[in-house]
Amino acid sequence: MASIRKDTSKLHKSQMATSSRHNTSVYTCNTVSEIYFYELHLSIELSEYRYTLLSEEVFDFSRGEMTQSKIKELKQSLTSEFQLIYELCLYVLSASQRTELIRATLSTLHAFLSWIPLGYIFESPLLETLLNFFPMPSYRNLTLQCLTEVAALNFGDFYNAQYVKMYTIFMKLLQTMIPLNTNIPEAYAIGSSEEQAFIQNLALFFTSFYKSHIRVLETPGENIAALLMGVEYLTKISYVDDTKVFKVPIF
CATH class of the missing domain: 1.20.58 (Methane Monooxygenase Hydroxylase; Chain G, domain 1)
Incomplete structure (x- = not known):
């Protein structure tokens, strides 16, 4: 329970920090499109943070501080949310012209690709999209x-x-x-x-x-x-x- 409370606190602080950056930066966006892309970027950052929490938890398990059921629970939670993350990532890669946002999106995909459901990789435009960015x-x-x-x-x-x-x-x-x-x-x-x-x-x-x-x-x-x-x-x-x-x- 202490571990869960600690993770919740971390996530809350991250959201607060993200919100603060958002409030400061939105005023520098010049178009509705830019604001929307910025919102997507914030969502991706939050997803990356949650994946980092999972990695830290799994590492704790290797020291005997976490159960297999908790690992399974966290993975299932992130997998259930990945549909939204996946849609955001594909949207950014297909519509954005902003280099930093595209790089953040590719980094997020890299973090998830080793364990997400295979259908997201092989039964979608994802591989074709990645190959388009390769050159x-x-x-x-x-x-x-x-x-x-x-x-x-x-x-x-x-x-x-x-x-x-x-x-x-x-x-x-x-x-x-x-x-x-x-x-x-x-x-x-x-x-x-x-x-x-x-x-x-x-x-x-x-x-x-x-x-x-x-x-x-x-x-x-x-x-x-x-x-x-x-x-x-x-x-x-x-x-x-x-x-x-x-x-x-x-x-």
């Missing part, structure tokens, strides 16, 4: 992190066709961003921190996808060609002179 420099790292979360999921063969489609589109987009003949170790050495993070995230995507879904690509034709191309990218990344990046393709 954009301002969003490519966050988008790649989201795609990596999806790639790491493994619930049997039911969504194999969607995984093949996702991987095929991903590889076509990647070739326009980093041609296969690119000297990746050299590009990493002279690249910005954002560009270096992209290469590391790229290695994580490939290793996550292959660990869970390589079998669906091991068929003659376009699938095997796309697989071999991805392996070539991953091999080049393994030559990057950075221990953290080097370890990703190995593990």
